[in-house]
Amino acid sequence: MKLYAAVLLSAALxxxxxxxxxxxxxxxxxxxxxxxxxxxxxxGTAVAFLMLLDAGEPAKTWTAASPVMQAKTSELAWxxxxxxxxxxxxxxxxxxPETIGFIVDLPDAPAGRYxxxxxxxxxxxxxxxxxxxxxxxxxxxxxxxYFVHKSVTFGGDDKKAP
Numbered sequence: 001m002k003l004y005a006a007v008l009l010s011a012a013l014x015x016x017x018x019x020x021x022x023x024x025x026x027x028x029x030x031x032x033x034x035x036x037x038x039x040x041x042x043x044g045t046a047v048a049f050l051m052l053l054d055a056g057e058p059a060k061t062w063t064a065a066s067p068v069m070q071a072k073t074s075e076l077a078w079x080x081x082x083x084x085x086x087x088x089x090x091x092x093x094x095x096x097p098e099t100i101g102f103i104v105d106l107p108d109a110p111a112g113r114y115x116x117x118x119x120x121x122x123x124x125x126x127x128x129x130x131x132x133x134x135x136x137x138x139x140x141x142x143x144x145x146y147f148v149h150k151s152v153t154f155g156g157d158d159k160k161a162p
Contacts (some may be wrong), residue, residue, distance in 0.1 A: 032102040034115070039100050042115040045141045046097075046132045050119070054092045058082035066135040066142025068110055085148055090124025098129075106133070106144075115141060126150050 033039070045064070052060045061082065062075045069078075100117045113136040121130050133145035 033100070034102040038102065038115070042100060042117055042134055042141055043097065045134060045143075046117045046119075049132060049143055049146075050095065050130070053082060053086060058086070061143065064143050066137050066144045068112075068135055068137070069142065069144045082146065085146070089126055089128070089148075093122040093124060095119050095121040095130070106135075109135075109144070112136060114144070 034042075049061055049064050052058065052064075059075075059079045062070070062078055065078060096119060098118045098120050100115070103114050103116065105111055106114045115134040115136070117132050117134075119130045119132075121128050128151075129149040131145070131147040131149070132143060133147075134141040135144045
């Protein structure tokens with residue numbers, strides 16, 4: 001499958017919980033940095049989730065999904081979406097956290113407290129931005145969204161495809 005410039009596939013969309021190409025990740029400004037403890041919890045959960053994807057085990061991430069997400073989509077759709085999203089990236093070479101923040105009331109999502117963490121990631125075939133969105137499910141942070149932003153540079157210049 002060809003990966004397009006700035007193609008986004010959400011394995012876990014909140015609104016309609018569909019899996020689609022070219023659907024942008026939610027425009028979220030998570031201005032609340034949270035406490036160091038909250039940041040550490042979300043970071044650890046994100047790393048564990050991404051490690052399963054990196055190991056080629058997307059089916060094992062279903063238990064990390066928020067109950068809100070599990071009620072809106074099937075495990076089969078979740079796993080298929082994650083597999084499709086990662087198709088063609090190859091093995092992980094490097095990943096660095098860039099931003100982490102917290103927000104209440106994510107657009108088109110049930111009321112609640114959410115966390116957003118973004119990583120700059122380099123895979124064998126592409127450099128991407130990964131965004132993982134979590135919901136505070138009282139006892140844990142559950143995944144409600146995973147997005148990959150891929151930029152393509154044409155002709156060796158610094159112009160990026162839209």
